Amino acid sequence: MRFRSEVKAAEQxxxxxxxxxxxxxxxxxHHYEKTRAFGKLVAQIQLGQGTARHALHLHDW
Known part of the structure; x- marks a missing residue:
């Protein structure tokens, strides 16, 4: 889980x-991770490296 160390430090x-x-x-x-994945997808498409399995599905966001 992301940010686990921050939670542990805060509890201490x-x-x-x-x-x-x-x-x-x-x-x-999970929102941050989805945003990072979306950014990666956009970058891949802009570089012409997008594939069918990387198709953008807005309903997932």
Whole structure:
């Protein structure tokens, strides 16, 4: 899971605000990963390296 180290560090610090931020990052990590995958797809298409299996399906986003 992405941002796991931030959650662990926040829990050890006992800073409630830091814990909330870290938990929010971890909870939303899948959005960041989807955004990164989308950026990679766009870059591949722009470079002419896109293939049929990399077809853009907006309903997945």
């Amino acid at each position: 610090s006992s800073d409630e605000a830091q814990m909330r931020r870290a938990r929010a990052l971890a909870r939303n990590a």
